[in-house]
Amino acid sequence: MGALGRVLLWLQLCALTRAAYKLWVPNTDFEPAANWSQNRTPCAGAAIEFPTNKMVSVLVREGHSISDMLLPRDGEFVLASGAGFSAPDASRDPGCGAGAPALFLDPDRFSWHDPRLWRSGDAAQGLFSVDAERVPCRHDDVVFPSDASFRVGLGPGARPARVRSVRALGQTFTRDEDLAAFLASRAGRLRFHGPGALSVGPEACADPSGCVCGNAEVQPWICAALLQPLAGRCPPAACRDALRPEGQCCDLCGAIVSLTHGPTFDMERYRARLLQAFLPQHQGLQVAVSKVPRPPRPRGTAGAEADTEIQVVLAETGPQTGGAGRLARALLADVAEHGEALGVLSATARESGAPVGDGSAEGLDASGLRAELAGAVTAGLLLLLLTLVAGALLLRRAPRPTWSRRDEAAPAPVVAPLGFSNPVFDVAGCAEPVRRTPQPPAPKVENSSASRSYFINPLFAEAEA
Helix, strand or coil, X not given: CCHHHHHHHHHHHHHHCCCCEEEECCCCCCCCHHHECCCCCCCCCEEEECCCCCEEEEEECCEEEEEEEECCCEEEEEECCCCEEECCCCCCCCCCCCCCCEEECCHHHCECCCHHHXXXXXXXCCECCCHHHHCCCCCCEEECCCCCCCCEECCCCCCCEEECEEEECCEEECCHHHHHHHHHCHHHHHHEECCCCEEECCXXXXXXXXXXXXXXXXXXXXXXXXXXXXXXXCCCCCECCCECCCCCCCCECEEEEEEEECCCCCHHHHHHXXXXXXXXXXXXXXXXXXXXXXXXXXXXXXXXXXXXEEEEEEEECCCCCCHHHHHHHHHXXXXXXXXXXXXXXXXXXXXXXXXXXXXXXXXXXXXXXXXXXXXXXXXXXXXXXXHHXXXXXXXHHCCCCCCCCCCCCCCCCCCCCCCCCCCCCCCCCCCXXXXXXXXXXXXXXXXXXXXXCCCCCHHHHHHHC
16 A cells, blocks of 8 residues: 555544544645746756755655756755756756756745645535634644655744644654654654644544634734735725634624534534535535634523534625525524524524625615714704704894885794704604514524614704603
8 A cells, every 4th residue: 555545544544533634735845836936847957056044855756957956954855766866968958057046945934823734634615614723723633745745834832733643754643752752853853843842632522513623822823824925914805894703814704603502413414414405505605614612601601512602604705795694594594493403502693794885775784874874864954054044144134124014913923943854764743753662582593683773863862852
């Protein structure tokens, strides 16, 4: 059985024990164009340079003709069968020797905490992970491909990266003593660097409802690595009232459904239910399901389920909007009908607002609607007051008519009306406002989406009192 076959067999065993795994993606191989300054593999007869003050292990898979090579301070070339280096011959590229030499990029640029550098072993169509869970969690098995060279920075050392096991160079490390010995060896120092530490623990996630990832303390480093190409700034969300789920670095558009779970809840079964029964009817969405710490609850909340909750993130990925809200409401209805069978005790939902730039009346969120109504009413009242004042001044300065008869009754003084019909509120006369009896919420299910609101007009509050 080859190295790849052994890795696949090991991953299948992980799946049988309900253990998730994360696979390291980048490499320091010689052939990939992404490892060179000109974004191409050095041509025949080229001069190449490696960073002189770096350590690196480089896997060479093919034969290469080079004119000159500057080696690193400390490193190694791992030659595959038939690979090697030779001097240029007559078949060299005539334009290859001109220009600057090809530079091997900094091998220390890859960080353990960068979510872009990991691939989840349980990824499926329509599923994604929040940023903090894209990096290996404490119950994950970590795999470094045995058919590629690599180098990993372990971070600033504020907190050791702890996982269930590490597989590298054909070995699986499940004890700290064995892993520490490997990291201290020359092979380990060529592949792992930095002040950070790496440790393993034998515990797997034995809870069918899932386990908290455990990366909350290192999330600042995770977000810093993720946003480094963007100068540390999140891109603006394309919607109003964007949401930021637990474990996510930036805001997103969509909805979040929070489930309070009981002892019979099964994370994998619920994921499968979402993929099979709901996502096919709601295109343009991606779903992330994970267990997260529950926000602080009132005193007296009992039970272990009060400490955690299930976070279901519905992210909109297409130009069409509103699908996440519809799916969130469908999940709330599903909990109301099948919550007991699913092991779900209660559910709440939050939904982002309309897309940015949508000027339709339906697209206005609650705060925007209140602001526009208040502005319109205020402007109307100021205009009315200015009109009344101007009218009063004109009446005082106008000359008395000389054609009035003595025996005619004096006209009644003009009195300004005490009120006016406000077209915004459509209040007729001084009728008592209709008091609506609030409807009780559906049991165990809450929907905290943005809703329309009202406000009290201070100019009429005194009159109504």
